[in-house]
Amino acid sequence: MTTLTKEQMYDDIRRWKKEKNAVILAHYYQVGDIQDIADYVGDSLALAQKASQTDADIIVFCGVHFMAETAKLLSPQKKVLLPVMEAGCFMANMMDEAAIKKYREENPDTVILMYVNSTANCKQYADVCVTSSNALKIIDYYAKQGKKMLYGPDKNLGNYAMHKSNIKMDLWHGFCGIHNGLKPSDVEVAKKKYPNALFVAHPECNLDVLALADYVGSTKQLIEYVTASDAKEFIIGTEVGVIHEMEKRNPGKKFYILSDRLKCFEMKLTRLEDLYNCLKDETNEIEISKEVSEKAVKCVNKMLEFSK
Ligand code: SF4
Incomplete structure (x- = not known):
């Protein structure tokens, strides 16, 4: 437990960033105090791109484990730190390495599209990674080649993509415990309470919730949509940190x-104090074996090529 104030911690963090040539990446779902001191705040795709471009020696990734792993895959020579090692992802944990390995062996000709919310161990078996920003574009590319596809682990984003594109895919039965729990009745109650507000939602929600949305998009797309809109009030159907x-x-x-x-x-x-201690002591380094890293990075690089 530190007795330092937020501003004192910010001062030390800024100083260490310079001394250690470190960069802080934070996801939009992190608490505000962390977003405010980060060098870059973004969604999974933007942060993966930043991780691939930075010339810092140390990346402190304020997010969950698979995100820091993705940064490490893209920058194997850098020290990638995760302030809280236990910060995992409910959805990523719904894909088991043995099961996806078996699927790969039994379906060698199927294109495996792997949502970035997955472990490096599972990414090894994928052909291409996707995020909610680029999923439709990548699915369309493989569909035009007549490929059979598996999309996972998020069944909801997969269902939404199939609904929008009329393209059929096999789906893994994973989901985000936060978004998947929303019901149409939640939207109806909120719309009655805020009749002038537009409802915007993330495609990790179920289709029956998305059907009620005025706009559906990735975290970044939702931020851009509400910023460009003439409307003054919005009901937000994604993780509260984005607000x-x-x-x-x-x-x-x-x-x-x-x-x-x-x-x-x-x-x-992840609290500001965790970021502070992590950068100070350079603890919680992400490690991925060379064998896994060399295979898993291919699908992430493939995704980044699509996003140029
Ligand atoms: S919001 Fe859902 S998908 Fe995102 S990190 Fe949390 S559990 Fe995973």
Whole structure:
């Protein structure tokens, strides 16, 4: 437990960043105090791109384990630190390495599209990685080649992509415990309470919830949509942390979280104090074996090629 104030911690963090040539990457679902001191705040795709481009020696990744792993895959020579090692992802843990390995062996000609929310061990068996920002584009590319596809682990984003594109794929039965729990009745209650608000949602929600949305998009796309919109009020159907950036960019607009349940416990495990101690002591380094890394990085690089 530190007795330092937030500003004192910020001062030390800024100093260590320079001394150690470190960069802090933070996901939009992190608490506001961490977003405010980070060098880059973004969604999974933007942070993966930053990780691949940085010339820092140390990357401190404020997010969950698979995100730091992705940064390590892209920068194997750098020290990648995760302030709280236990910060995992419910969805990523729903794909078991043995099961996807078996699928790969039994379906050698199927293109495996792997949501970035997956472990490096599972990414080894994928052909290409996707995020909610680029999934439709990548699925369309393989569909035009007449390929059979498996999409996983998120069945909801997979269902949404199939619904939008009319393309058939096999789906893994994974989901995000936060988004998947939303019901159409949550939306109906919120719309009655805030009749002038537009409802925006992340495609990790179920299709029956997405059907009620005025706009569906990735975290970054939702932020851009509410910023560009003439509307003044929005009901937010994704993790509550995103409202921090929405409010920063849109001081005159109001944002209402769809449900109090939209808080990712894993993302919120990381406190400013954890970031502070992690950078100070350079602890919690991500390690991936060379064998896994060399295979898993291929699908991430493939995704980045699609995103140029
Ligand atoms: S919000 Fe869902 S998908 Fe995102 S890190 Fe948390 S559990 Fe994983």
